[in-house]
Amino acid sequence: MRRNGRPRGATAASRIYADLRAELVSLVRRPGEPISETQIATAYGVSRTPVREAILKLSDEGLVEIFPQSGIFVSRIPVATLPETIIIRKSLEETTARMAAEHATSSQLLNLHATLERQREACAAKDREAFHQADEMFHAGIAEVAGYPGIWKLILQVKVHVDRYRRLTLPQIGRMSEVIAEHEPILAAIERRNPDAAGAAMASHLERLLDDISEIQTLNPEYFDQPT
DSSP, X not given: OOOSSOOOHHHHHHHHHHHHHHHHHTTSSOTTOEEOHHHHHHHHTSOHXXXXXHHHXXXXXXXXXXETTTEEEEOOBOGGGHHHHHHHHHHHHHHHHHHHHHHOOHHHHHHHHHHHHHHHHHHHTTOHHHHHHHHHHHHHHHHHHHTOHHHHHHHHHHOHHHHHHHHHHTTSTTXXXXXXXXXXXXXXXXXXXXXXXXXXXHHHHHHHXXXXXXXXXXXXXXXXXXOO
């Protein structure tokens, strides 16, 4: 399928990279699937040069694997790296939750409530993509309220494979409702100006990701690499 508009030069590589990255992180492109540079170049109406540039950048992030004699393939989720990444994220977001409780304004609290309501609507509609986007907005919003939006940008850099793993948790029966139930005490503690409770609620929420790794891997073994 040809993409709308024909990107040029560096813009082409950036757009292709962003589109492919979104497809990889959302699991639209499943682990183990081949990627054709020629097909992508044709779809965007460009040469293979910007496609190759985008692919190399994705390879650096560990989202694709390049085998010179075999081709390019979507990487599997490196399960061994997930616990460390989740712990890093938990540590950073405990801090932003605590600081948000100390600094939140009334208008910022309204925005967080609105984001949580978007999650409820997405859950009711069983729209996992909209739910995920609202989830990202909620966590990013807390970092913004804390006064350190750069912390969320740092988290975005390290959590790419956690996001792929998280996508596999959402289809589990009741999981979206559970996430909302975990978000509610975080926001309530921020609203009460209780840093300790906000940090603890955030930690409990993110620890759930650690607890679910084994189950999700068992249910979806084809998505994960298998440690030797």
